[in-house]
Amino acid sequence: MRRTRWLTILAVVAAGATAVLLGAALAEAAGGRVRNLIALGLVSFLAVVAAGAAWALASRRGPLVERAETASKLAHELKNPLMAIKGLASTGARLFDQMSDEEKLEFFRLIDEETARLKRVVEQSATAMRVDAEQIAYDLQDVDLGVFVEEIAWASEHAEHPMTVDTEPEVGVRADRKRLAEALENLIDNAVKFSPPDAPIEITVRVEEKDATIEIGDRGPGIPEDRVKAVFDRFGRWRPAGYEETPGAGLGLFIARAHVLAHDGRIEVLERDEGGTILRVTLPREG
Secondary structure: OHHHHHHHHHHHHHHHHHHHHHHHHHHHHOOHHHHHHHHHHHHHHHHHHHHHHHHHHHOOOOOHHHHHHHHHHHHHHHHHHHHHHHHHHHHHHHHHHHOOHHHHHHHHHHHHHHHHHHHHHHHHHHHHHHHHOOOOOOOOEEEEHHHHHHHHHHHOOOOOOOEEEEEOOOOEEEEOHHHHHHHHHHHHHHHHHOOOOOOOEEEEEEEEOOEEEEEEEOOOOOOOHHHOOHHHOOOOOOOOOOOOOOOOOOOHHHHHHHHHHHOOOEEEEEEOOOOOEEEEEEEEEOO
16 A cells, blocks of 8 residues: 555656646747746646645545546546647747737637636645545634625626526525635536526525525526436536536536535525526525
């Protein structure tokens, strides 16, 4: 077992060194702004590799095969944005003098987009590892749920989707603001990614007896009953028809569910009568 751990460490160091050398070569050929974006991508890559190594070495509960599979899935999720950044930076550096200002700006935008995607994978992976290790402490405070949900919803990235937020006043719950916000952001992101670009996202906060509910509804293709449990799995790979190439590490709903359960709540998948999906979060109400 000890020999296996040291081999893991050597593999991590080799991967990190390779990434640094590759980034240095690209950065040397690229302009200042591209150099900064590449550097950010490399830092993100090294951060998740380090987190994965620490998790693999510290964990004693899961079998080695499970840890190897997790590392493989992480590598797969990191590969696409890293290769996209590499390709954009290489092409941009080679053709920079021949490109118009608009084309240069588009290259920068695409690199920034892929870097943000990489950063999100890193952050979600780190959170998922901490969930598995039961290393997240929740700081519960009194929260006005309606006001809180409105703040999170309107600050979220919902692209071209029109959004409505309908809440009841003075719905009190005990919640960790950071972790509940993270759960809601992941649920909204899921609705945005798996529904048509111009379809509305509908968010409601209601009181039901001793509980408070948050519903996030979309107009997407829905989730078949036999897939409902699987969408909350870590690194869930299922995609509805027409959305097979939608990017994502399959960690958003896994993390959202973990945070909701930590609040003594529950999360459900419901069908909308008009088509689409409702993700309902139920939390115990205070007062």
